[in-house]
Amino acid sequence: MEREHSAIRLEGVSHGYPQGGRLVSVLEDVDLAIAPGELVVVVGRSGSGKSTLLNLISGIDLPRSGRVWLGEHLISDLDEEQRATVRRRHVGIVFQFFNLIPTLTGLENVLFPMELNRMPERQSDDRALELLDLAEVGHVSDRLPGAMSGGEQQRVAIARALAHDPEVILADEPTGSLDLETGLQVLDLLDELVREQGKTLVMVTHSREVMGVADRLLEVRGGGLIPGDPNRSDP
Numbered sequence: 001m002e003r004e005h006s007a008i009r010l011e012g013v014s015h016g017y018p019q020g021g022r023l024v025s026v027l028e029d030v031d032l033a034i035a036p037g038e039l040v041v042v043v044g045r046s047g048s049g050k051s052t053l054l055n056l057i058s059g060i061d062l063p064r065s066g067r068v069w070l071g072e073h074l075i076s077d078l079d080e081e082q083r084a085t086v087r088r089r090h091v092g093i094v095f096q097f098f099n100l101i102p103t104l105t106g107l108e109n110v111l112f113p114m115e116l117n118r119m120p121e122r123q124s125d126d127r128a129l130e131l132l133d134l135a136e137v138g139h140v141s142d143r144l145p146g147a148m149s150g151g152e153q154q155r156v157a158i159a160r161a162l163a164h165d166p167e168v169i170l171a172d173e174p175t176g177s178l179d180l181e182t183g184l185q186v187l188d189l190l191d192e193l194v195r196e197q198g199k200t201l202v203m204v205t206h207s208r209e210v211m212g213v214a215d216r217l218l219e220v221r222g223g224g225l226i227p228g229d230p231n232r233s234d235p
Helices: 050-058 080-090 106-116 121-134 150-163 180-196 208-213
Strands: 008-019 022-034 039-043 065-070 091-094 168-172 200-204 216-221 224-227
Touching (some): 039 208, 050 065
Parallel strands (some): 039 200
C-alpha cells in the first residue's frame, strides 16, 4: 500500500521507556500500513506495547526511531504543538474509562471537540444532537456524566470521538470497564457508526468478542506486530 493511500503508516518504528536506569524496548522496527476505512483490532499481553502503538499513531508519543504518518502528515517530524493540532483535527479517541468532562453535560461533551476546531455553532449543535441520537443517548444530552450509566457514558464518548468528523478513530479498550452485555452493545454501535461514516478504526482490546468485527487482527508480541490468531486463547 503506497503511503499516499494509507490512513496510517509506520516505517521502521521503535520505541521504549526508561526503567531502572536503562531503556526498556517496547516496539522494535515496526512497519504498518492501514487503509482508509479499515477496522484493525490490536491484541497482546499487558505491557506488550498496544497502548504505546496508539500513542505513536496519534502523536502523543514520538518514536525513538522510524517515521509515522497520519494521512499526509509526517507527525513524527512535527513539534508537540503541531502534533496536537493534527490530532485535534484528524483523530477521535475513545478511552476505556470514558474521559468525559465531569462538569459538562452529554451535549456539551460532544460539542467540545467541535468548539476546539472552531466549527460554526449552529452546525455543531445539529451534528452533536444527531450523533447523540445515533448513539441512542439523546435522552442524556442535558445530564452530567455522573448521572449516566457506564454504557451511556461510553456511547456519549463515541459520539464525541466522531463529532469533529475525524478520519481516524483510536479506541483503547473501549469495552474494558463495561459488563459483557453492555460492552457488546457498545462494540456493535462503534462498529456501525465507524463503518457508516467511513472512518478508519484502530482498536486495542483484551476482549475476544471484539475480534470478530475486525477487517484485520494484529498481535503485539516480542516488540513486533504479527497477524493475530482469533483462536489463540491468551492474546
